[in-house]
Amino acid sequence: MSPSSKCVFERRLIEKYIAEKGTDPISGEELSVDQLIEIKNPPVMKPRPPSATSIPAILKILQDEWDACMMNSFAVRQELLTTRLELSRSLYQHDAACRVIARLQKEVTASREALATLKPHAAVSQPREAPYGLEADESAEATDEEIGMSEALQEKASALTAVRKQRGKAIPENLIKPEVLSGYVELASHMGLHSASMPGITCMDVHLTNPNYIVTGGNDKNVVVFNKETEEIVAILKGHQKRVLKVAYHPTEEDMVISSGADSIINVWSVGAQKSRHIIRAHTTPVTGISIHATGDYILSVSSGEKWAFSDIRSGRLLFRVDDSAPSSQGMTCAQFHPDGLIFGIGNVDTTIKIWDLKERTNVANFPGHAGAIRALSFSENGYYLASVGDDSAVKIWDLRKLKNLKTINLSGKFQARDVCFDLSGNYLAVSGADVRVFQSKSWNELVVLKDHTDLATGVRFGENACFIVTCGMDRALRIFGQSEVA
Known part of the structure; x- marks a missing residue:
């Protein structure tokens, strides 16, 4: 028995694990073979029933143990596959998030540089007030003229x-x-x-x-x-x-x-x-x-x-x-x-x-x-x-x-x-x-x-x-x- 986790282990397995890892397999704390507590069985044990001592019964017990091990192994493999899928999804999401952040940072930097130099962007059509003496539909007719004016302004600015x-x-x-x-x-x-x-x-x-x-x-x-x-x-x-x-x-x-x-x-x-x-x-x-x-x-x-x-x-x-x-x-x-x-x-x-x-x-x-x-x-x-x-x-x-x-x-x-x-x-x-x-x-x-x-x-x-x-x-x-x- 481990004094750290208070769990019972098979002696051969726990000694082998300590030799490799040097820790308790349950709590993860440091553990040595000398710290293990040996559990002794009473000298007088209740004998197994006759039904469990026959060869068919022993085979049945071994078969049950094997089935339990296989089912446990299958469950562990399923959990491992699910964990891998979740990890892959998280890694892809993290990579996508990093790419988005990098792109946004690049766009923000470019926007700040553009704002710092005050370079105007392309014209955007917005509702505008009609001039004195003009009806709203008359002012709307100037759209093509204003587009031409915008191009002239840009050409002059570039020159x-x-x-x-x-x-x-x-x-x-x-x-x-x-x-x-x-x-x-x-x-x-x-x-x-x-x-x-x-x-x-x-x-x-x-x-x-x-x-x-x-x-x-x-x-x-x-x-x-x-x-x-x-x-x-x-x-x-x-x-x-x-x-x-x-x-x-x-x-x-x-x-x-x-x-x-x-x-x-x-x-x-x-x-x-x-x-x-x-x-x-x-x-x-x-x-x-x-x-x-x-x-x-x-x-x-x-x-x-x-x-x-x-x-x-x-x-x-x-x-x-x-x-x-x-x-x-x-x-x-x-x-x-x-x-x-x-x-x-x-x-x-x-x-x-x-x-x-x-x-x-x-x-x-x-x-x-x-x-x-x-x-x-x-x-x-x-x-x-x-x-x-x-x-x-x-x-x-x-x-x-x-x-x-x-x-x-x-x-x-x-x-x-x-x-x-x-x-x-x-x-x-x-x-x-x-x-x-x-x-x-x-x-x-x-x-x-x-x-x-x-x-x-x-x-x-x-x-x-x-x-x-x-x-x-x-x-x-x-x-x-x-x-x-x-x-």
Whole structure:
């Protein structure tokens, strides 16, 4: 008998098992032959009945024992087969689960990489709101046109991405050096562009290919096109019923300017004719931000009424409008297209920046972090960085690849930031507010502070290769900064 399991064994078998295993066959505990307890039979045993001592009876007993052994062996084999099948099934399930997990991990990694670089996916047809003045069935007829538009947007984005990658490999040869830019002074100041009775230039923009042309919008409801080189007013565009909130110069056409105002309309102007080509009525609340698409055919607009719209500036037709139905949304303050034109950023009153996919019309990423309403956005031309300013007097640089805040520049509490702008090379960043400040990208060192405005500076833009800086402000002044001619 084993003292460990208290079971009785045949002496020969248990000694053989201990010699091989060294353990109790039942409990698995260590066991030696010396620990076994011998069980002795009484000297006097009850004899077997005569019926069990005959040869037939002995054969019957042996047959019964053999049958019992065979049945037990058969049962053990059945259980072994069942166990093997269950084990095989479990192994296959485990292998399949590992393959699924590996595939899902690969898909998640690919999705994160795609989201990090903000590469939009193929367009998905979604229900959309009918434009003002169009019935629902009329807006539905634009399906084929929108498919063609989507293809045009994708082709333009691919072309721009290739050009941008090639251009981003080297700094432009004629780009102004940081040590030169840090010595910029005021070269000219123009006070007579807008009315003195309703003072204040609220916004401005510079023509991309001919930076001598500057457009401004003011509290006097007028849009003014100014030639920096000749120092002459090219056109005064009148048509808004309330103050102008945003202006944008068409990137390739000197004769086209677009403006939006507190009167909730968007004007597409002909500079030469000094009249409106189209009036786009995409909103019912003040249009707080506009941005021209890289194709030059479309414009993005946002309003304080929590809606953004996409319109055709060639026909003046609203293509679609999207309502930001997020519970936290409190109105939109500014908008800016990414350089490739497939995504764009929108600044909100609720302190968040939302990145939207143009083709899918979905919110693909959010950047929280500001402590006040967002006032302006600017994408770097390399497509990797987004700069934002808000009422918290902070400048934040966002990494679009990692979807996180890369750098925060805290300005004084009284700075009242109103505009932010990267130069075309992406090497410099300018911010306007109580004054105008220029920072060098990557190091984010402050290069120069321009304090010439006597009131809030509402806009700032760079000239070609940062050879000059243009600013505007509530002091009615359009100021030009550059390298001193004396120097």
